[in-house]
Amino acid sequence: MLRFCDFSKTYKGGKRAVDSLSLHVEAGDLYGFIGHNGAGKTTSLKAACGILDFEEGNIFIGGISVKDDPMATKKMIAYIPDNPDLYEFMTGIAYLNFIGDVYGVPAKERNERIGKYADMFEISADLGTQIASYSHGMKQKLAIISALIHKPKLLILDEPFVGLDPKASHLLKQVFAEMCAEGSAIFFSTHVLEVAQKLCNKIAIIKGGKLVVSGKTEEIVGDGSLEEVFLELADMEGGEAGEA
Amino acid sequence: MKRNFWNLYKAQLSMMLWAGKKNPKNKKRVKARSASGTIVAWVIAGVLIALYEYIFMSMLYVEGNTAVFPPLVAMFAMFLTLLTSVSYAKALLFEAKDHDMLFALPIPGRTIVAAKLLTMYTLDSILNIVMLVPCAIFYGIFERPHISFYIYYFILMLFVSLIPILIASIISALMSIIASHFRHAQFVTVILYVIFLCGVMGFSMTVGSSAGGNEDVLVGAMFEGMLSGLSSIYPPLAWFKEATMEGSLSSALLFVGVSLLAFSIVALVFGKFYGKIHELFRPRAVRRKYKSSEKSSGxxxxxxxxxxxxxxxxxxxxxxxxxxxxxxxxxxxxxxxxxxxxxxxxxxxxxxxxxxxxxxxxxxxxxxxxxxxxxxxxxxxxxxxxxxxxxxxxxxxxxxxxxxxxxxxxxxxxxxxxxxxxxxxxxxxxxxxxxxxxxxxxxxxxxxxxxxxxxxxxxxxxxxxxxxxxxxxxxxxxxxxxxxxxxxxxxxxxxxxxxxxxxxxxxxxxxxxxxxxxxxxxxxxxxxxxxxx
Structure with a gap:
C-alpha cells in the first residue's frame, strides 16, 4: 500500500532530514514509525502525502508514484498532522463538508459517516460552532473525523494520540483495528512506545534520518519491551538499517 | 517593570510589522529579509504619496491657495489613522490572540495595555510621517514659510494620531461588544465595519459637497470648504491649522494638551479595567446542533x-x-x-x-x-x-x-x-x-x-x-x-x-x-x- 524506495530529503540550506529510507507498509498493516524529535518522521510522512517535494528516491501508494501522479495518491490517503491546524474560521460541520466536497463524497454517505464518528467521539454538539473555539483535543477529534469521511485506503497520522482524552484514544484504536480488518493500512508516528508495542503489527525506528530497524513488532521486541529496544538502538552510533 | 514594557512593546511591534517568515534558527539574514519587505513596501508607498502630493500642491499653487495644503494632508492623515486604528485596536486590544498568554505572565495589565497602545501609536505614526513629511517639504519649496511653521508642524505631527486612536478604540470596543452578542460574531463585526466605513465616507462627502456648491468651484476652494466644515465638528483640526499656518502658540498647546489627555484616558481606563472588560468582548460560543448538508459541492x-x-x-x-x-x-x-x-x-x-x-x-x-x-x-x-x-x-x-x-x-x-x-x-x-x-x-x-x-x-x-x-x-x-x-x-x-x-x-x-x-x-x-x- 505504501512503499518508500531509497527516499531521501534535503532541505534548503543543506540539512539532510531523511537518508535513503526504504519501507513497505502492506494492506491491513498497522505500522508504527518511531524516532527521536527531529529524526525525520514528519518529513517522511509529509513527503508521502505530497506535501513536501523530494528529489531522491521514490514513494509509492497503491503502486502509484507520489511524484508522477500526486492527485491519484492523495485520493487514496488521509493525513492527520501532529498539530491540528484546521480552518479556524469555519464551523466544525462546514469543515467536514469542505473535506467531503474535495474528496467527492456524496452527501448521503458523508452525513452518515459524520453522524457515526461525531457521535462516537462525542463532538456532535460542537459541530455547529467555530473551530476557533475548540480545545486541542476537539480539533484533533475533528481532524480524525475528517480523515475518515472518504474511507481512505491508507491513513497517515503524525502523533495521533497527543491531546486526546483516554476514551477518545481508546475509540481511535478501535477505529484503527476496524480499518485494518477491512484491508486499509495505517502508518503513524508516535512517541508513546507502549501504544506502539500493543497496537502495531509492524514497527520502524528511525534515527538521524536513517532507518535503524523495521519489521514485525514481535520480532523486533522479542521478550523485552519496545522501550528497551528503542533506547538501545537510539544509543547506537549512526543508523544501520536492518530488517528484523 | 520598564524592562517588561519595552520587551512587550518590541515583541508586539515586530509581530505587527515583520513577523510571519519562518525562521526556526532565528537567523539575522531571514529577519532582515522579512523586515526589508515591509520597509520596501513603506518606501514605495511613501514615494507614490509624495508624487501625488507634489501634483496636488502644484495644482493648488496655480490656483493660489496653497495654505489649504498642510491642514488638508493632516486631515487625511487623521482620517486614515481613524480607519486603520479600528482594526489595529481589534487585533491588538479587544480580540488579541495573545491575550491569555500575556495575562498569564507576571506583568501588570496596565503594562500590557500600555505596550499595545504604544504599538498602535507607532504603527499609525509611520503612516502619518509617510504622509506629512513630504507635505511639509513641498509646502516649504513652494511657499518658503517662516521657521515657526516647521517647528509647529513637526512637533504637532507627532500628536496627530492620538485623538483618532481614542475614537477608534471606542468604536472598535463598541463593535466587539455588539458583535459578541451574536452567534456569527465575526460576520456581524464585518457588517458593522462596513457601516462605519460607509458612514465616514458618506460624512466626508457630504461635508465636501456642501462646501463646493457653485459650478466653477476650484479644487483648493472646495477642500477649504471641506476643511472648515470638518473643523467645526472636530476642533483639533482647526487648532492644527491655526498653529502651523498662523503660528498660534495657544492653539498648538491646545492641540498637544487635548491629544495627550485623550491618549492618557484610553491608557488609564483600559489599563485599569482591561481584564474585566475583556470578558465583554469574548464571543458567546453557543453549542447548537449542526445541520447536515443535503447537497455536495464540486x-x-x-x-x-x-x-x-x-x-x-x-x-x-x-x-x-x-x-x-x-x-x-x-x-x-x-x-x-x-x-x-x-x-x-x-x-x-x-x-x-x-x-x-x-x-x-x-x-x-x-x-x-x-x-x-x-x-x-x-x-x-x-x-x-x-x-x-x-x-x-x-x-x-x-x-x-x-x-x-x-x-x-x-x-x-x-x-x-x-x-x-x-x-x-x-x-x-x-x-x-x-x-x-x-x-x-x-x-x-x-x-x-x-x-x-x-x-x-x-x-x-x-x-x-x-x-x-x-x-x-x-x-x-x-x-x-x-x-x-x-x-x-x-x-x-x-x-x-x-x-x-x-x-x-x-x-x-x-x-x-x-x-x-x-x-x-x-x-x-x-x-x-x-x-x-
Missing amino acids: IMLALMKKDMKRLFSSATIFMNQLIGLLMLVVFAVMFSIQNFGAEGEEVAELFSIMFPFIFAMAAAMVNDTSTSISLEGKTFPLLKSLPVLPKEILRSKLYLHMAFCAPVILVCGIAVSIVNGLPIIGAIATVVIPLCYAYSAGVVGLLINLKKYKFDWTSEVTIAKNNLPMVLTMLGGMVLSIEPMVIALGLYFAGLPLAAILGACTALAVIFAVVMTLLMNALGEKWFLKIEY
Whole structure:
C-alpha cells in the first residue's frame, strides 16, 4: 500500500532530514514509525502525502508514484498532522463538508459517516460552532473525523494520540483495528512506545534520518519491551538499517 | 517593570510589522529579509504619496491657495489613522490572540495595555510621517514659510494620531461588544465595519459637497470648504491649522494638551479595567446542533466557499481586501448623483475617458489574491495534502476575486454610463477596462504572493495590512490607472478621436489581461509547488 524506495530529503540550506529510507507498509498493516524529535518522521510522512517535494528516491501508494501522479495518491490517503491546524474560521460541520466536497463524497454517505464518528467521539454538539473555539483535543477529534469521511485506503497520522482524552484514544484504536480488518493500512508516528508495542503489527525506528530497524513488532521486541529496544538502538552510533 | 514594557512593546511591534517568515534558527539574514519587505513596501508607498502630493500642491499653487495644503494632508492623515486604528485596536486590544498568554505572565495589565497602545501609536505614526513629511517639504519649496511653521508642524505631527486612536478604540470596543452578542460574531463585526466605513465616507462627502456648491468651484476652494466644515465638528483640526499656518502658540498647546489627555484616558481606563472588560468582548460560543448538508459541492465551489468564509471571518481582512469595491461604489454613487450628463456631449466624452480609469484604479485595489496564499498560514500543509491540483486552487482564488469584482463593476459601470449619457464606446470602456484591471491585479497579486508569502503569523492584521504583495499590487494598480488616464486625456485634447483613444485603451487592457493569464499558467503551479512549509 505504501512503499518508500531509497527516499531521501534535503532541505534548503543543506540539512539532510531523511537518508535513503526504504519501507513497505502492506494492506491491513498497522505500522508504527518511531524516532527521536527531529529524526525525520514528519518529513517522511509529509513527503508521502505530497506535501513536501523530494528529489531522491521514490514513494509509492497503491503502486502509484507520489511524484508522477500526486492527485491519484492523495485520493487514496488521509493525513492527520501532529498539530491540528484546521480552518479556524469555519464551523466544525462546514469543515467536514469542505473535506467531503474535495474528496467527492456524496452527501448521503458523508452525513452518515459524520453522524457515526461525531457521535462516537462525542463532538456532535460542537459541530455547529467555530473551530476557533475548540480545545486541542476537539480539533484533533475533528481532524480524525475528517480523515475518515472518504474511507481512505491508507491513513497517515503524525502523533495521533497527543491531546486526546483516554476514551477518545481508546475509540481511535478501535477505529484503527476496524480499518485494518477491512484491508486499509495505517502508518503513524508516535512517541508513546507502549501504544506502539500493543497496537502495531509492524514497527520502524528511525534515527538521524536513517532507518535503524523495521519489521514485525514481535520480532523486533522479542521478550523485552519496545522501550528497551528503542533506547538501545537510539544509543547506537549512526543508523544501520536492518530488517528484523 | 520598564524592562517588561519595552520587551512587550518590541515583541508586539515586530509581530505587527515583520513577523510571519519562518525562521526556526532565528537567523539575522531571514529577519532582515522579512523586515526589508515591509520597509520596501513603506518606501514605495511613501514615494507614490509624495508624487501625488507634489501634483496636488502644484495644482493648488496655480490656483493660489496653497495654505489649504498642510491642514488638508493632516486631515487625511487623521482620517486614515481613524480607519486603520479600528482594526489595529481589534487585533491588538479587544480580540488579541495573545491575550491569555500575556495575562498569564507576571506583568501588570496596565503594562500590557500600555505596550499595545504604544504599538498602535507607532504603527499609525509611520503612516502619518509617510504622509506629512513630504507635505511639509513641498509646502516649504513652494511657499518658503517662516521657521515657526516647521517647528509647529513637526512637533504637532507627532500628536496627530492620538485623538483618532481614542475614537477608534471606542468604536472598535463598541463593535466587539455588539458583535459578541451574536452567534456569527465575526460576520456581524464585518457588517458593522462596513457601516462605519460607509458612514465616514458618506460624512466626508457630504461635508465636501456642501462646501463646493457653485459650478466653477476650484479644487483648493472646495477642500477649504471641506476643511472648515470638518473643523467645526472636530476642533483639533482647526487648532492644527491655526498653529502651523498662523503660528498660534495657544492653539498648538491646545492641540498637544487635548491629544495627550485623550491618549492618557484610553491608557488609564483600559489599563485599569482591561481584564474585566475583556470578558465583554469574548464571543458567546453557543453549542447548537449542526445541520447536515443535503447537497455536495464540486471542488472548485468548495474551495471558493472556504476562501469566502475566511474573508467574512475578519473585519480587518474584509475591509483591507475589498476596500476597492467600496470605493468603486462610492465613485459610482458620486458620479450618478452629480449627473454630469446634463452638461453636454463634450463633458460626457471627457468622462468617458476618466470613468474607466477611475473605476479601474478602485478595482485594482481589490487585493484579496495578494494575501490569499499567506492567509493559509499554518493550514497550508492541509491544503497541499488535499487531492486538488495547484492550478485548481489558484483558479478558485481568482474566480472568487472576480465573483466579487465583476458584478460590482458591471452594475456601477452600466449605471454611470446611462446616468451620464456616455457614448457607447465610453460605456464599453467603463465596464471592460475595470474588469481587465481587476482580473490582472488578481493575477499579479497571486503571483507576487506565491513568491513573497508569510505563514508564521499570529494575527491576520500582519498579513492584511503590512504586506509587500498587497502594497505592490495596489500601488501598481494606482500607477497603471492614473498615468494612462493622463495620457488619454492629453491625446483627447490633442484632437485624437474619442473612439480611437478608448478603443486602444480597451484593447491594451484586454491584451494585458491575456498576458497575465499566460504568466499565471506558466508560473503559478510551479511556484505553488515550490512552497515548502
